[in-house]
Structures are given as C-alpha cells and as structure tokens.
Amino acid sequence: MTTNAQQPIPVIIDCDTGVDDALALLFAVRHPGIDLRAVTCVAGNTDVDGVVRNTLTVLEQAGAPDIPVARGAERPLIEPARSARHVHGVDGMGDLGLPVPARTRVDVDAVTLLRREILASPRPVTLIPLAPLTNIALLLRTHPEVVRNIERIVFMGGAVATGNATPVAEFNVWHDPEAAAVLLTAGVPITMYGLDVFQRVVVPGTDVRRLRDSAEPGTRLAGELLAHRDPATSGDPTPSGGLGDAGAVCAVADPAGIGTRLLPVEVSLAPGPTRGQTIVDLRPRPGESEIHGGGREQALVDVALEVDVERFVKLYLATVERA
Template sequence: MTGRPPVPVIIDCDTGVDDALALLFAARHPGLDLRAVTCVAGNTHVDQVVRNTLTVLEQAGAPEIPVGRGAERPLIEPPRDAHHVHGRDGMGDLGLPAPVRRPAGVDAVTLLRREILASDRPVTLVPTAPLTNIALLLRTHPEVTANIERIVFMGGAVATGNATAVAEFNVWHDPEAAAVLLTAGVPVTMYGLDVFERVLVPPPDVRRLRESAEPGARLAGRLLSHRGPATGEHDPRGGLGDAGAVCSVADPAGLTTHRLPVEVNLAPGPARGQTVVDRRPRPGEAELHGEMREQRLVDVALDIDADRYVRLYLTTVEAAGPRGRRAPQDARR
C-alpha cells in the first residue's frame, strides 16, 4: 500500500455471477471504499438483483453498505434478461440463502445523488450493468458531476459483440442510457469485451477457492465454477468478467487504454447498441466532405495484464476478511 486514502467507489450492478465477483473484491480491497451499491434490471429482474446483492455483501462480511433498488427496465427498450448465462436466479442457481439485510429506504437514483454529494472526495462510479440508473441520475441531477472523479463502466466492444455481432449486452440492453453516459462531461473509461473476456482464473485456483472455509472466498470459487452456455460445460477456467473493471480501479496500471472517439449506434437494425470506436489515425472522406459527427473522447481499454489482475483478485478475496473502512456510525441507511 502507498499510504493513499482508499478510493471512494459506488458500484451500479445487475448482480449476476460476475457482478457478484466484483462485489466480493470491492468489499475486501483495502484501496477501495465501497460507499453504496445500486441495482438495475439486466441479468435478471431488479428485485432479484437486490436480493443477490444483499446476499453477496453478507457472504463477504461487508459492513452495512447501503443498497438501492433502481430501474425495472431500460429507458425505451423492453427488459431482456440473461438467464441463459447466469441461471434463473442470476447467481448460477447456487441455492444461496435469502439475505437478512434490507435495502436502503430510498431508490437508486436518490441514493447515488446522496452518496456522491456527501463524499469528501470525488467518487468513482463503476457500472457493471445496463446504464439506466446512471443515465437517470445524470439527467435528473447533473450537479453530481462536480463530485465524480471518473466513470469506469463495463460495457461496449471495439471488435465483436456478444448480444449481437457488434453490440455488447450492457450497452445493447439500453443504448440510449449508454449514449447519455458518454455525454456526461466527466472522464469515462470503457472496460469492454476486448479485455473483459481475457481475465481467466486457472482451475487450481478455482478449486482452492471452492474448498475454502471462509464464506466469501468459497462463494467466489462457486461463482467461478458456474458453467453456462457462454463458458461451456468442460471449460475448467473461471472468468472474472465484471470484477476486472473493479480491479482496474484498484490497480489502473494493469489496464492499457487509448483516448478515442466513441458513439453509440441508436438506429434500429442489426447494429443498434454498437459502440462505434474511431481508431483511424487520420480523418476519412466523411470528415473531409464536411460530414462531421459529434463524438466523445473515451479512455477505451485495448489491452490488459490478465495475470496481474488474477493475482490481485485472488490475493484480495482470500484475505482473512473484508476491510471494514467505514466506522459503525457511518454505516447508515
């Protein structure tokens, strides 16, 4: 540790398997101060997301972090879940117990505004889900941008999509919300599929986590062992997925980004939800003929030190217990 104070972080998630891995890491890394978690429909319906989130925080032994229920559906599109990947309950159908904890008494947007404005230092937002809550926050309470350090979102792709040939699930689920995020006027990092799929935990480490006597580490192992059609029944490795985005906040040096123009395709058709990333070294014919488009500069993740983040994740989650950084009187809500 460098002696620097922990980074104030808020995670906005649709807690499925890899969102849960991200929460376990955020609750335990000493360089992160997890101030709140907000929930949105995505991998599963929002009430199940809230339940999953509370259960994970309990299993992690996290302090009483406020959890807010957010949007039930995208701004325009109908809700479309990912049960085929994450199971009926969004958590690999592991049969986890119902949480004892209860969500905060305010909605996600209200909770986001309150925690951002109350922070004594600028907050880093880490959305690992469709961006509906974030878009509603930015449009309803634009004053929060003055106390947002950066938004590091898991979403988008430079190359190949997963929801469609070109669109990644979180952006495809609510393209308009993603477009709002890119015009927020705060620094944005896009942790997309180009790096998302590369951080894989080796089989011996997955087995060791599964056999741990410590509940949080054991849950991480069970989640990493989940096998849906996206991973394959015979693939023994476990993908960190969304957790890699949180690792990049704790250890930015493991992520290589390039500042590039990005826009979201909002038109109907097969390219809807695509993050169009302009990697050209010079203007093309469209620009030369005066057909200029408004594009936002985003720090796009193009390379990652996967082994570094795997080591960081394992070291953090296998620590003796969570780092409770908030004093009891601050565990409000």
C-alpha cells in the same frame, strides 16, 4: 485513480448482480484501496428485484460492512427488459441455492442514493457501472450537479471488435443504448472496460478449485461463481473462470493493469443490426466523411485495449482470499 494514495478510493457500484457482478462486489468489499460507499441495482442479467436480492446475498456472504443498497430501474429507458438468465441461471447468480439474505435495501431509490452518496463524499467518487446504464442516465439527467464530485466513471460495457448480444453489440450497452449515449455526455473522464479485455482475464482451474475448498464463506462463494458455467458448456470438473465485470473493479484498484487509448466513441441508436454498437474510431486521421462535412462530435473515452491478465488474476485472488 490510484491506490497509492493515503486514503482508499471512494467507489459506488451500479450493477445487475449476476455471476460476474457478484465477483466484482466480493473484490470491492475486500480490497483495502477501495471504499465501497453504496451499491445500486438495475434490471439486466435478471429482474431488478432479483438483482437486489443477489446483491444483498453477496454482501452478506462476504461479511461486508453495512453498505447501502438501493433498487433502481426495472426496465431500460425505451425498450422492455431482456434478461441473461440463460447465462447466469434462473436466479441470476448461478442457481447456487444461497440462503435468503437477512440484510434489506434502503428505503430510497437508486437515483436518490447515488445523488446523496456522491454529493456527501468528502473526496470525488469513482463510479463503476457494471450493468445496463439506465440508473446512470437517469441520475445524470435528473441531477447533473453530481458531476462536480465524480472523479471518473469506469464502466463495463461496449466492444471495439466483436459483441456478445449481437455480432457488434455488447449486452450492457445493447440492453439500453440510449442510456449509454447519455453516459458518454457525462462531462467527466470515462474509461470503457469492454469485451476486448473483459473476455481475456480468466482464473485457472487449480485456483478456482482452491477457492471452492475454502472454509471462509466469501472466498468459497468466489470459487463457486468462477466455476459456474452456461449449461451448454458445463462438464469440466476443474473449470477455469472468467473475472468478467470484476476486471473493471481491478482496473480501478490497479489502473496500470490495463492499457488504454483516448478515442472517439459513439453508440449506434438506429434500429437494425448495429443497434447498441459502440463505434470506436481507431483511425489515425479523419476520413472522407469528416473532410466533406459529415462528421459528428464524438465523446472521447479512455478505451481499454490491453490487459495484464496474470497481474489481475493475482490481484483478484490475493484480495478475495483476504478474510
């Protein structure tokens, strides 16, 4: 997972395009070390049709090549969809009044496109889910043969410490905990880019203002997205802006920017206040539960615990300002 190789990394992004997914797409299409082969859409920040529209809009504004975009699951495996429009706006992408895209999605569903592009890639694909993991779970259960051509899954989701959907659960995992549990059994290397690093990478207000003043549409869009604020916290004339999901794509382009530990992780599926929690075992040795035979087999995941904020901010700015 390095851009020092002669060829760019083949990447597929699965997203629920709200504000920070859009930032991630802008970065992915402009970074020379990333070959974005497809984008699949799932309900999350907004409904799945809104996600498709937002995704096509971002790719168009960025001047991206003809990247296939597919519509995926419109609800989690078990529970109803629960959007985050209160954060991302009514349209799911900051209510910026962007024009309706001329691009259209492909005529196959997300799982079909994922299977097709993964198996067709001449090099193993890095899969970057930035959304609830419903599409990915359906893919892994329907077409398990795809794992032979997946290099790694780098997903934005989960938290070691504090959640945002609940005190302990992060939104993407909380939205579809069963799908997240399926992901952890994928049988390929997995990196968890969770809230512990997600919330720390913030672009200073002066840089946001410069992006917003750009004459180039994709660069300007990045600035407008970074300046977007939850209505409850708006009012800053030169707001800083969190990269959010885009940090996970930065971690694929520049894996040395994060510090990870290989740790046991499981998802709480029980009803109640812990549902959707990613339980990350940080203990240096087994506890009484394991000693007395109560331990469970857990997935081993590279969990991001540290991030070089300045490095990722510089990387992001240099990339999205690349016309």
